[in-house]
Amino acid sequence: MNASASHLDPAELAALLHFYADSGVEWMLEDAPVDRFAEFAEQQAARANRPPLQTPAAQGAPQQQAGDTSAPPSPSPQAKVLPGRAPPPPRPSSTPVAIPDDQAIAAARFAADGARSLDELKVAMEAFGGCNLKHGARSTVFASGNPSSGVMVIGPMPNADDDRDGMPFSGRQGQMxxxxxxxxxxxxxxxxxxNAVPWRPPGNRTPSPAEMEICRPFIERQVVLAEPRLLLLLGNFTVKCLLGGDASIFSIRGAFRDVTLGQLTLPALASLHPQDLMAAPANKALAWQDLLQFKARLNEIQAEI
Incomplete structure (x- = not known):
């Protein structure tokens, strides 16, 4: 049964709008359905039946003789330029230029490796234009928190709350x-x-393999520059990005594995993402087991310092 928004109290309406935003809905719809296909067909038919426009130049031009199949000469672009004036410059295109994936990956690696600090890496990521996800995102979501803590928590990609606030793990998932x-x-x-990917995909979809490879150098460089002693990887996509393979998070969670990035090798624990716990509260028991293991390993590391 459909419910009108006018029947909702303010709290219910706010929750509904929040749900729409998390689902990637960014446009309000009409009150009644509109058949855009029929509307487009009517516009096409109207154009086909419209008589051709007679411009002053065409009205004064000599008529083409019968049997003459040669096309009338087209005016040169210079003919439209007034005497004493330079031709107008070409209008710049607002569409970002597409970059082949292999070139974008190489450019991302070059930009990431050139950063000598997290601040420099953030500037490089904000200036990078080789990933199509960036063109539709509001923010470049960079790492936040304490870089010298020795603990790094990595999620998959920004959601609508992260993109709006410009910080990882915002909104309800951040509260969890x-x-x-x-x-x-x-x-x-x-x-x-x-986050493994710094830009929110449209509609919160999963990034494509090419998009993951373009973004991989940036998250790897964040890890190398922060030099944590322990990693907590949350969610399927994060594990696939940093550990590789196609194993499900439920089959790989709860066990430490090494992540090797250049000369740096770190222990990493894979666990469930907060969204997994919100979607299925029964998963909280599994996450709690993982967190206890993570805490125990952290205590061991701190005792060695």
Whole structure:
């Protein structure tokens, strides 16, 4: 049964709009359905039946003789330029130039490797234009938190809240992560938070393999520059990006694996993303087991320092 927005109280309406935003809905619809296909067909028919326009030049031009199949000469572009005036410059295109994937990956690697600090890397990412995801996103979502904490938590890609706030793990998913970290004595101020992909995909879709490869150098460089001692990887996409393979998060979670980035090798624990816990609260028991393992390993590392 459909419900009109006028029947909702303010809290219900706010929740509905929040749901639409998380789902990638960015345009309001008409009150009644509109058949755009029929509307387009009518416009095409109207154009076909419209008589050709007679310009003054065409009206004064001599008529083509019968049997003459040669096309009338077309006016040169210079003929439209007034004497003493230079021709107008070409109008710039507003459409971003498409870059082949292999060139975009190489450009991303070059930009990432050239950064000598997290601040430099952030500037490089904000200036990078080789990933089509950036053209539709509002923000470049960079790492936030404490880079010297020794703990780095990485999620998949920004959602609508992250894109709006310009920070990873915002909104309801961020609140769930706050509770997860608090349960083991951590907080977003005492760890470094990041996303494997820094730009929100349209409609919160999963990035394509090419988009993942273009963004991979940036998250790898964030890890190398932060030099954490322990990684917490949340969600299927994050694990695939940094560990490789096609294993499900439910089959790979709860076990430490090494992530090797150049000369740096780090222990990483894969676990469920906050969205997995919100969609199925029964998953909280699995996440809690993972967090306890993560806390135990962190205690071991801190005891060695």
């Amino acid at each position: 992560l706050d509770r997860m970290l608090s349960a083991i004595g951590l907080s977003r101020e005492t760890v470094l938070l990041a």
